[in-house]
Amino acid sequence: MSRLTIGDLAKRTGTKVETVRYYERIGLLPIPPRTEGNYRAYDNDQLGRLSFIRRARDLGFSIDQVRDLLDLADQRDRSCEAVDVIAGQHLAEIERKIADLVALRDELADVIGRCKHGTVADCRIIEALAPHSPD
Numbered sequence: 362m363s364r365l366t367i368g369d370l371a372k373r374t375g376t377k378v379e380t381v382r383y384y385e386r387i388g389l390l391p392i393p394p395r396t397e398g399n400y401r402a403y404d405n406d407q408l409g410r411l412s413f414i415r416r417a418r419d420l421g422f423s424i425d426q427v428r429d430l431l432d433l434a435d436q437r438d439r440s441c442e443a444v445d446v447i448a449g450q451h452l453a454e455i456e457r458k459i460a461d462l463v464a465l466r467d468e469l470a471d472v473i474g475r476c477k478h479g480t481v482a483d484c485r486i487i488e489a490l491a492p493h494s495p496d
Contacts, residue, residue: 364396365403374411381411389414389428422451 371378384390390411393401413434417427426447433444475485 363405365408367401367403370403370408370411373408374415376411376415384411384414387424389424389431420451421455422447426451 367378367381371381381390385392390407393403393407396402414427417430422430429447430444433439472486472489477483481487
């Protein structure tokens, strides 16, 4: 079995060393045994687990969701229904964020479209951003 240093593990997964240590502290990644020289010695299982974590985080899953997915991944004979629920909830959150961004884009495009290219004193964009004083 090949042993990897924390630097090798980080490089192979595109993760910062500090992030690997953080994942160890919060229990997502088991703390590896140490070599005689007191260096962390990672194996292929930890490489696979960190790759899983990294991919899930890249897809926007929260730390808690990743923790739940890892727990489920360790139960190979279990139904994947719980995985589907987590992924479905995450998809719904992504769709909500997309809707928010579309509304934001439309509002900003409207404000920009009302610009008459005059002076800043008459700028509709500045006007839209300025706080309104109560009358």
